[in-house]
Amino acid sequence: MLHGLFERLGPLGVTSLEELVGLTRQVDPQRRRKRHLAAHVPHGPGVYVFRGPGDEALYVGTSTDLRARVRSYFTAGEQRSRMTEMVGLAQRVEALPCAHDLEASVRELRLIAQHKPRYNKRSRFPERLLWVRLTDEAFPRLSVVRRVVPGPGTVLGPFADRRAADAAVAAVHEALALRQCSGRLVPSASHPACALAGMGRCGAPCTGAQSADEYAATAAVLTAAVHADPGRLCAPLLGRVDRLAADGRFEDAAVLRDRIAVLVRALRRRQRLAQLAEVPELTLARPDGAGGWALAVVRRGRLVAAGVAVRGAPVRAYLQQLKTTAETVAGPEGELAASVEETELVLRWMEKPGTRLVEVTGTLACRTPGTGPLRGFLALVDAGRAARDPFADGRSLGTRARPDRVTGGRTGHGGPAALASRV
Numbered sequence: 245m246l247h248g249l250f251e252r253l254g255p256l257g258v259t260s261l262e263e264l265v266g267l268t269r270q271v272d273p274q275r276r277r278k279r280h281l282a283a284h285v286p287h288g289p290g291v292y293v294f295r296g297p298g299d300e301a302l303y304v305g306t307s308t309d310l311r312a313r314v315r316s317y318f319t320a321g322e323q324r325s326r327m328t329e330m331v332g333l334a335q336r337v338e339a340l341p342c343a344h345d346l347e348a349s350v351r352e353l354r355l356i357a358q359h360k361p362r363y364n365k366r367s368r369f370p371e372r373l374l375w376v377r378l379t380d381e382a383f384p385r386l387s388v389v390r391r392v393v394p395g396p397g398t399v400l401g402p403f404a405d406r407r408a409a410d411a412a413v414a415a416v417h418e419a420l421a422l423r424q425c426s427g428r429l430v431p432s433a434s435h436p437a438c439a440l441a442g443m444g445r446c447g448a449p450c451t452g453a454q455s456a457d458e459y460a461a462t463a464a465v466l467t468a469a470v471h472a473d474p475g476r477l478c479a480p481l482l483g484r485v486d487r488l489a490a491d492g493r494f495e496d497a498a499v500l501r502d503r504i505a506v507l508v509r510a511l512r513r514r515q516r517l518a519q520l521a522e523v524p525e526l527t528l529a530r531p532d533g534a535g536g537w538a539l540a541v542v543r544r545g546r547l548v549a550a551g552v553a554v555r556g557a558p559v560r561a562y563l564q565q566l567k568t569t570a571e572t573v574a575g576p577e578g579e580l581a582a583s584v585e586e587t588e589l590v591l592r593w594m595e596k597p598g599t600r601l602v603e604v605t606g607t608l609a610c611r612t613p614g615t616g617p618l619r620g621f622l623a624l625v626d627a628g629r630a631a632r633d634p635f636a637d638g639r640s641l642g643t644r645a646r647p648d649r650v651t652g653g654r655t656g657h658g659g660p661a662a663l664a665s666r667v
Contacts, residue, residue: 263319274332275318281337282314289348290341291355294334294363301359302330306352310339330363344530344538346593347550350586357583370583373402374409376416376510382456383429383449384463385422386413398467400510402584412510415503419481420462421447471518472611474511478504478618505625512615513588520545520587521580525605527563528594539563539602542590543573546582563602 258264285292290310294302294317307313316322317331342348356367371390378384378398388409392399403409417424423446425438440446447454447462469477481504488497520526521544528540535555539562541548549570553559573581580587593599601608 279318285311285314285339287311291351293338295336301361303363304355306348343550343552350547375401411503411506415507523606527602529600541570544581545587
């Protein structure tokens with residue numbers, strides 16, 4: 245009888261226990277009929293793209309097992325309403341096999357940035373990231389911009405939104421007496437000083453009270469914090485948090501603490517990106533779990549080649565072929581050749597336990613002292629946020645792809661009594 249039941253499940257496309265369990269749940273018949281879209285999808289790591297009626301990209305995703313992941317969209321295990329809508333529009337699934345998980349993640353980012361699929365929420369608009377730049381003039385000021393010009397300069401970020409950028413700017417202004425007025429400044433003794441100068445939060449270079457050299461020394465503190473040492477910038481801010489807390493001004497202390505945390509994270513992010521931006525080429529290797537090696541060639545933060553040297557194959561010879569056919573990066577030396585998110589993917593892959601650094605052209609080094617001494621502060625901030633509401637329920641609410649219908653006081657699944665018992 246069991247074998248007979250299995251034969252009856254075959255025409256429904258059920259070939260695994262997971263699919264059998266999913267069959268017992270509520271599944272839209274229209275979605276189930278589209279299971280054939282996954283028939284040609286291979287196993288292994290890679291990227292999948294759901295294509296719409298006009299062959300436009302609806303959704304881009306990645307998985308270590310393409311076939312299993314794509315097939316899951318046609319089972320009851322997928323309860324997200326947006327994905328149900330997307331599957332209803334999909335006409336075909338494009339599969340792009342990759343050598344390993346890093347290549348799949350990078351290709352996913354690039355495809356999302358290129359096609360901007362409407363059902364992807366993350367990484368659709370990398371061009372909308374914000375940066376805080378110290379302007380290039382005699383009396384520089386902080387400016388929030390969307391694009392930065394490659395070359396020397398003091399740039400902080402990137403930031404996901406304007407609120408985070410403004411919080412970092414406010415933290416810097418709390419520590420340094422940089423001018424906050426806009427426009428080019430021409431010092432004049434007849435120029436009236438602003439209110440910030442009266443409060444001691446600006447050196448009033450507009451009145452000639454502060455020379456260009458004195459102002460440059462103040463701006464140099466921010467430059468040093470961005471490139472290597474944030475101690476002189478953050479120490480007075482942390483001291484002020486302690487004083488506010490000691491005076492019982494806990495709300496003001498919390499606001500300043502959060503601003504400092506945003507600033508420190510931006511400094512840390514910038515310094516980590518600079519590590520790879522300055523390396524012309526490096527080669528990484530990780531065990532693939534089958535006796536071989538997953539290889540990645542990175543140039544100035546951009547993944548330019550990826551492959552797998554299977555067990556028993558000469559790794560050095562294969563690696564040389566991989567580097568010969570690798571992508572050639574463009575742009576000035578010392579600047580990132582990839583998006584920020586792609587470089588951070590490479591950094592996380594490089595820092596995983598088991599990853600080996602095979603070859604390096606140039607110097608790969610962390611700036612010292614960097615933001616390392618401030619890790620304890622960030623840990624306390626994160627712990628404080630977690631304990632802020634000990635009774636909060638962090639579980640996400642699940643959604644049903646097809647809610648129960650109510651007709652004439654009765655539901656489509658057993659009436660009010662059955663609905664009450666499920667609730």
